[in-house]
Amino acid sequence: MTTSKRLVLTIEEAAQQLGIGRTTMYALIKNGDIRTVTIGRLRRIPASCLAEYVNNLLDNTQPIDPAA
Template identity: 65%
Template sequence: METASIPTEDPTSPRVLLTVEDAAKALSIGRTTMYALIKAGHIATVQIGQLRRVPTTALAAYVQQLTTQQSAA
């Protein structure tokens, strides 16, 4: 009988979901500012049980939006 293999965490692989605090660090902003951006709907989040997480794709989309808006101005 074959046993199921549990994948080990690869420390070099990028995370797909970040805590709100880690997402704020990634954008070099404060935690309060990050929560304000989330509340205003500028950055999408997902909820897993009681945990709120920020997809790295949402951060990239927000930065792209900022870049586009500022280059158009």
């Protein structure tokens, strides 16, 4: 099964999906920017939460002023 079809990802898989490092991913989780779930003793990131994070980034991005 590929990671794009899975409902939840490991920290490392989620970081790879975003093209960032593990340390940055842990910081985003600690800051509450990316939500996680706990399954037993395992911390996982729902794929939908990655999409939510990216959508929030898009919503908060200022448009580029071509005159600037």
